[in-house]
Amino acid sequence: MTLADALKGQKVTIISMNLTELGVNRLTALGLTPGVRVRVVDNSLKDASIIECRGSRLALGRGLARFIVVK
C-alpha cells in the first residue's frame, strides 16, 4: 500500500519512494528514507498526509504520498 492509504495512528515502514530525483532528495533531507518507521498522525485532510518521522512532523501532499510505498 502507499502512504496515502495508511490510517490515522498507524505505524508503517517506508519501502520505496517512486518519485523524481528532486522529490526523493527533498524527502531524504527531511529524514524520509527507505526503511524508516513513520507514524501517521492524520490522513483525513483531503490533500495531505501528516506524518511523524525521526522526531519531526511533516505534511506531505497527496501527490507525494501516493507514490511512497509502505508496509
Next chain:
Amino acid sequence: MKNAIKIALAGNPNSGKSTIFNRLTGAKQTVGNFPGVTVERYEGRAQFDGRSISVVDLPGVYSLASYSDEERVAAEFLKNETPDAVVNVVDASNLERNLYLTLVLKEQNRPLVVVLNMIDVARRRGIDVDAAALSKELGVPVLQTVGNRGVGVQEILAEVVRVAESASNAASTPGAASSASCPSDAAKSCEHCGGECELAQTAADVARYKEIGRVCARCVKTDADAPASGSDKIDAILTHRYFGIPIFLAAMYLVFQLTFTLGSYPMDWIDAGFGALADWVDGAMGEGVAKSLIIDGIIGGVGGVLVFLPNILILFLAISILEDSGYMARAALLCDRWMRRVGLHGKSVVPALVGFGCTVPGIMAAKMLSDRKERLATMFVLPLFSCGARFPIYALLIPAFFPLEWQGLVLWGIYLIGILLAAVVAKVMDVVFKNDEPAPFVIELPSYHRPTLGVVGVHTLERGWQYVKKAGTIIFAISVLLWALTTFPRLDAKTVAKFDAERAQIEENADQIRAEAAAQLASPAETQETAESTKTAETAESTKTAKSAETAESTKTAETADAEAEEAEEADPVADALAAVDVAEGQAALERSYAGRVGRALEPLLRPMGFDWKIGTALIGAIAAKEVFVAQMGVVYSVGEADETSEPLAATLRANYSPLVGFCIMLFCLVATPCMATFAVMAKESGSWKWAFAQWFGLTAIAWVLTTLVYQIGQIF
C-alpha cells in the same frame, strides 16, 4: 592568533538558530541579501576576550544540496567565504533529523561546533541527549543551550574562538588540515563519477542515516512514559478537516482587526506630527516655490507613506508571532489545496496575506517559496490583494457614493474581486508557463511553542526600518517628481491677475452676495436644481476659464448644501465665494501643469471607463503610491488638505460623478498600475526589470479592459 574571526550559524529551520544569533550579536545586526538571490543575509558582531567576531546567520536549511535558493546560498557561503568556524545549531528534541545537516556540514572540512539547543523542550518530552557522548561520536565539540533563556551562549563564543584558533594553528602545520573525517565514503564508491551521480547521492544519504542511527543509539535516551507533546491535540483542532479553514480565517480576521484598530492611534499621532510640521513650515517660510515643495511635495509625500508604518509594524509582529509559534506552517498546509488549484503553493498564502497590508513586503515574503515559477506567479498577482494604501481610496469613495447599508458590501466586494482576479491570473500563468514538474509539497510542521519576543521583535523592527528606508529614498524622490509635475509650468501673470481681480470683486460686493445666499437658503429645492443644472452646464462648456468658474460654482453649491445640513448659520457666503475662486485658480494651475496635460492627453483612454482628465491626473499621482490618489483628488478639486475623512471632498465628488464612476475608480485603483515601490521591489526580487514591466503593463491592461466593461455595461442600467 587572529583578532578578527568570522563564523557562520547553520541549522535546520525552527532549530532556534535566530534566537542564538540574537543572543550572540545583540542589536548590532545588519540585514542584506546574498548576491544574486533574494535570501536575506543577517550579519552581526560579537566581542569575546578582546576579539571581534563577525557572525553570519545562514538561512535555515535541511541540507546543502542546492535544491532551493537557501541551500545554494548556504553551500556557496561555506565554500567561497571560508568562515573560521561553523556553529551548527541543532534541535535536541529532534536530533535524528537535525544530525543529517551536521554530517553534511562536517564533510565541508570547516572547524565545526555543534550547539544542542532547546534541551529543555527535549527533556520535557523525555528525550535525554548525552552531550559528552555525542561529542565523542561526532568528533566535534558539543555545547548545550536553552537559546531563549540565554543559557550557555557565552560558552559558544569561547568554544568558537578555541576551535577557530586551533584550526588556524593546525593549518600552518603542513598536512594537518585535511584530517577531518568524511563519513560519506560511500559517495566515492561509485566508480563512474566519483560521487556525483544520483546513485552515489542516494548511497551517501543511506550512509549518513546509518551513521546517525549509530550515534543516536549511543547518545539519546528516550523515556517512553513522558507526556506526548501537545502538538497532537492542538493539530487535531487546528488542522481539522472542517474546522481548520474557519479557524485560520478567524485568526487572520483578528490580525487585520488588530492591525487597523491598534494602528489607528499611532497613525493619528504621526499624521498630527506631520501636520504640525507643515504648519510650522507654513508660518516660518515666505510664499514661494520652495515652500510649496517642502509642504506639498516632501512633507505631504513622505508623511503620507510613513503614516502606514504602525500598520506595517503590527502586521509584521502578528505574522512573526504566527510564524514563530509554528502555526504558519499549518496555515500553508490548509491552504495548499486551494492554492494548488490555481497553480500556487500553500505557502503562497503568507505573501498574499502580507499583501493585504502592503504589497512590497508581500513580494519580499514570496522568497519563502523555493520553486521559481510558483514564486514568480505569487509575486505577479500580489498587487491584486488590496493593500492598506488602497484603503484610503475606498474610505473616501464608498461613503461618498454609497448609502450606509451598502458600504460594507461594496468594500467586501472590492477585496473579493481582487482575490478572484488573482486566482484567475495565477491560473492563466500556470497554464501558459506549464510547470513540467510541480514542486513536491512537503513542509515541516514544527512543534508549537511560545514565540520568543526577542526574535519576533528584532525581525519586526528590521522590516519596519526597511519600509522607512523605502519612504526616505524612492518615495521621497517620486514625491518631489510628482510635485513638480503638478506644479509646473505655473500660471502666467495675466491669469493670476484675473483671479486676483475676481477676489477683489467679491470683497467689493460682499453685502449683495450675502443677501443672495440668504435667499437661496430660503428655498433649498432650488439649490438642488442649481447644482443639477450647473453639472449639465459644466459638461457642455468648452472654454477653459469658463469651465473652471462653473466647477467652482458647483463645488460651492455642494458645500453650501452640505453646510446647510449641519449648521446653516456657520456658512459665510463671502468666504465661500473667495474659496471658490481659490479652487478655480488651483484647477486652472493644475490643468496647465504637466500632470494636467498628461491627464488631458490620456482622455481618449479614460473616457471608456467613465473617467475625466481630473481623475486621470489623480491616477497619475496614484502611480507613485496608491493613497496619493486621495490627496491628488483634493488638489484637483482644491478643497484644501484632503484625506479620506474629508467631507467637502466627498461632497464634491458626489456632485460631479455617478456611483458607477466611483465604483469604476475603485476597481481601476485595485487592479491597475502597481505603485512605484512595488515596481522597484518586483524588479529586485524577480531578478529582472522584464518582470516588473510585465506586471505593471499587464495589470494595467487587465484593469482597463475590466473597468471599461463594467462602466459600459453599468451604463445600460
